[in-house]
Amino acid sequence: MSIFCRKFLNSRLNIKQALLSKSCLLCGGAAQSDFCSPCGDSLPHLPPHYCPVCALPATESRVCGACLANPPAFHLGLAAVNYAFPVDALLHSLKYQKNLAIAPVLADLLVRRIDAGALPDFIVPMPLHPVRLRERGFNQALEIARRVSKRLDIPLLPAICRRVKDTPSQTGLPWKERGKNIRDAFACETDLSGKRIAMLDDVMTTGSTLNELAKILRKCGAAHISGWVVARTLSGDS
Structure with a gap:
């Protein structure tokens, strides 16, 4: 390489x-x-076989034992690439160096992986807490979602979900602590009865953040929830 x-x-x-x-x-x-x-x-492409829920490598493209034993609140997990160089460097440049021109590039990687025959009704970008949004100046998930929404002609709902709990960054936390850290972090009051929703985020590691947001969307009536991410961390303890 x-x-x-x-x-x-x-x-x-x-x-x-x-x-x-x-x-x-x-x-x-x-x-x-x-x-x-x-x-x-x-590019660090994902292996040919992976669990369609958690998107981790598997011997066959079937739901893995972990997801069967403890199903997450979302039904489908989809990642464009593995979270490895140079994708990790591109994501870092977007998030921390404010290179917003990278967002469409990453979005296009994700679009290529999405089944155009099974599109959701809406895309919901992962919300940032207002404190974090003020610090960063933008929401990287929203910037990526704008391009995906335009390319696939799927309505974007950027404001229906709120991050109401300013949690410490998931990065660096032991993976067993991440679910506890993100618990009750989101709120949504919009009626989504019968709707198919795709949550969109930049990176999925343990899936705790997507899972917590999916719980809220299910309470609002969403019938099917997907988790779309640019990159999937393949080692659960990262």
Whole structure:
């Protein structure tokens, strides 16, 4: 994976210019889209078989034993890629360096994985608490969701769910603590009876955050809930 040179990626000072010039976002070479063919082929793609609920690798594309024994509140989990380099670097650049031009790139990776024959009625981006939103200045999940909504012509509901609990970041917490940390963090009063909802977030690690939001959507009457993420962390303790 030498083409994914960290030094080069970190030295890109104007990602928007790279996108507008149709050069590869990773290596700078000529490209017809966001990535040249070699870089696109070398992205950290998910294995061919994975659980359709938690999106973790499996020997067959069937619901895994863990999801059968303890089903989450959402029915389907879908990820575009594995949370590994260079996708992790792109997500970090979006979230912490405010490179908003990366959001459509990540959204397009997700769009390619979505079954156009089974689209939901609405997309609900993962909400940020107002404190975190003021600190960051934007919600990365919403920025990605805008592009997905436009590409698939699915209405976006960015304000029906609220994050009412300013919890510590899930990053760095032991995975067994994450469900407790995010408990009762969301609120929603919109009637979603019979609707198919896709929650959208940037990364899924243990699934605790998606699961907690899905519980609220089910209480509002949602009939089918999917969790769409750009990247899936394949090791549960990360």
